[in-house]
Amino acid sequence: MYDKIIDKKWQDVWYNTDIYAAKEDKSKKKFYGLVEFPYPSGVGLHLGHVKAYIGMDVISRKKRLEDYNVLFPIGWDAFGLPTENYAIKTGIHPRAVTDKNIEKFTEQLKAAGFSFDLTRQVDTTDPNYYKWTQWIFIQLFKHGLAYKDKTEVNYCNNCKVVLSNEESQGGKCDRCGGEVVQREKEVWMLKITDYAEKLLEGLNEVDFPERIKAQQENWIGKSTGAEIDFKLTVLEDSLKVYTTRPDTIYGVTFMVIAPEHPLIEKFQDRISNIEQVREYGINAKKKTEFERVQLAKDKTGVKLEGIEAINPINGKNIPIWVADYVMMGYGTGAIMAVPAHDTRDFDFAKKFGIDIIQVIQGEQEVDVNEAPYTDIYNGVMVNSEIVNGMKVKEAISKMIEVIQEKGIGCAKTNYFMKDWAFARQRYWGEPLPIVKCKKCGMVPLDEKDLPLTLPEVKDFKPGQNGESPLAEATEWIHTKCPHCGEDALRETDTMPQWAGSSWYFLRYIDPRNDACLANLEELKYWLPVDWYNGGMEHVTRHLIYSRFWHRFLYDIGVVPTKEPYAKRSAQGLILGSDGEKMSKSRGNVVDPSDIIAEYGADTLRTYMLFIGEYDEAAPWNENGVKGAKKFLDRVMRLEFMVVDKYEAYDKELDMELNKLVKKVSSDIDAMKYNTAIAALMTYINIVYKKGVISREDLKKFLTILSPIAPHVSQELWSKCLGKELIEREAKWPSVDENKLVQQDIEIAVQVNGVVRFKLVHPVGASKEEIEEILKSDERLNAYIQGKVIKKIIIIPGRIVNIVV
């Protein structure tokens, strides 16, 4: 029987001997396997962590047995709101809370038997770590990629922090799920938009699943088109719009600007209905997320009276409307509307009775009163003077050419992605290493003065007006300008939680370096991360941010690779036994510690990997857990079947074991753990039928089982083979292809596509030879009697099909 006592016994050996520590030896081929380091919350390790870590643990354990120098590290993403909120509630310092939580997590990681290199742990809240987070920020600042700006930002009233776009997806706060509001605030921003193109390009050189690449591309949201200036009537000014379809400019019947567009206040004296326009703007701002999304089709807007735009191509006057379906944050905050060929413009034109001019003629006649014409790319331009008769694609480039010649616009690429709001008004984060000097402006700290550590404060609570708790640390705030030496004030905002996790994989490589974030020679050996496994929820957050920082560090020569991660995979969710997402409110949460305590770590490991395809969601099933335990018990009972040698050479056992090694090897490499385990079970079933297993075969079996069930494998290894650690003594077995070759092959014989009987033929038999065997087979007569054989298809080693 597999008893959990075994777990503790071997964990004590493993974690006291550092057998999982990466070696210094650079002559060895390396493997860097990475998992997302946890946020050490008070709740402890959950099943999501366990599934994510087991996947890479199996790969890492296999790589070690294949003689790779393996780096499989773990650390703590420990800055963050829950710890701070706990501190606010209890008055206990976040440092103390964090330390306690890390201790608990470490015990849980060990209890699951993960083969992490515990000698290289990093902790983002350790000043020796965040020294380098601050250092990177200073480099970003020096390269013009960090700036402070007063803009509309996402703000969570609940958490009292500014959120980045990535943290407020769907209009909900990432942390608390509350409504995100827009608020004007002066905050630090990182110019991630400068890296949009590089982040897109980089996707071509990495091995990421399609869905991850697609999500990132989607998030970056590149579009190409043109910016065009529309002169205003009477006034010597113009309105700049962005469009992806400059070809349709003859179809423009109105312009739309966002309610916040500066044009409104600039020409308030000219706009005769300015009060009405302002009121519309105020109401638009009040709309909730629900109203903006659900009522998207129901267009609203106000026409600007007293001011119009002029179409720069045909000179026509065009009315300007204000409507909230145009966003200030994208493009120029103004569009040229072509209702005949854009659904949104069409809806708007219909509602307000604006003209619709068709400028593309499709293969089919389209009624412009029915719906906007959509079959654009096969269409031909009409009603468009200079581009008439051209195909759409051709017309786009022609129009851009004309616009540029006339000096009224230019080709333009836009991205949906916005700059990264990089400041939180909270205590438990990295202090921004910036001093505000009256004379010199924003001045970064001298690098030799890093780290800038957090001050002690009385209260961790953020201020009511959205200022950081650090604003209360009077002594800490007052400092001298590093540039001119005059009195100056420190920046009091801290960095967002994503900062520390944007480069932690670099620090694992050289965790205690004092001179730089990591030694370049070490980085050259270990980078890139060969395989990074984690959750889908980080695809448009951490995975974008860390690729951005890494690419920047590459550009300034700090790291040797453009991309940090060569390969990325993502595990699927574990659902509750009711098939729903696990959540406290549903009461369907399973605590991995309970499972380990009851069934042992290997049972949990085996079950989680067996439950289904690794990257897909699968529901929890307690009976399945028992099934995994039963399998491990059957493995343990091999103890009583071991023989030194088989009495007679058994070709079948030989073949089955070789088949198994081959299958398990390729399945683990492809993260197809479920079928690897199925094959291991099948093999055990065969051994049980035979009733014996040789020491030699058991050794191979335990070696390939050990990445999945290390405790059971190790226990039996020492018990039956009289040896000590698998990691020290075993090599991943190779496959003897000769032993996979069968003498006789059984194939199916079909008559008209239906299987009728099985036929045995010697390996390597030709079609003719098989046909001979077939014709001498009596069973065939029953199916062909009185019928004419039209055709016989023979694929040696596969199938025979007779058509009658």
Add this chain to the structure above:
RNA sequence: GCGAGUGUGGCGGAAUUGGCAGACGCGCCAGACUUAGAAUCUGGUACCAACCGGUGUGAAGGUUCAAGUCCUUUCACUCGCACCA
């Protein structure tokens, strides 16, 4: 609306280039061992008919000697983004 994906027994899920659908596990049924139960071991288990045989991979067509796999149409569900100009 756009993007990615999924649909196979009572359940979780397997099936190289098209080549024996349902591996493996759960559940269920039977037998062995037990005073009995648990545990364990052995066998069975897609469906209909129960003799031959027939039907089956969301649905409907098609290509092919042969389709879960390829093509066309369609339905349902999951995830991500969403007024991307």
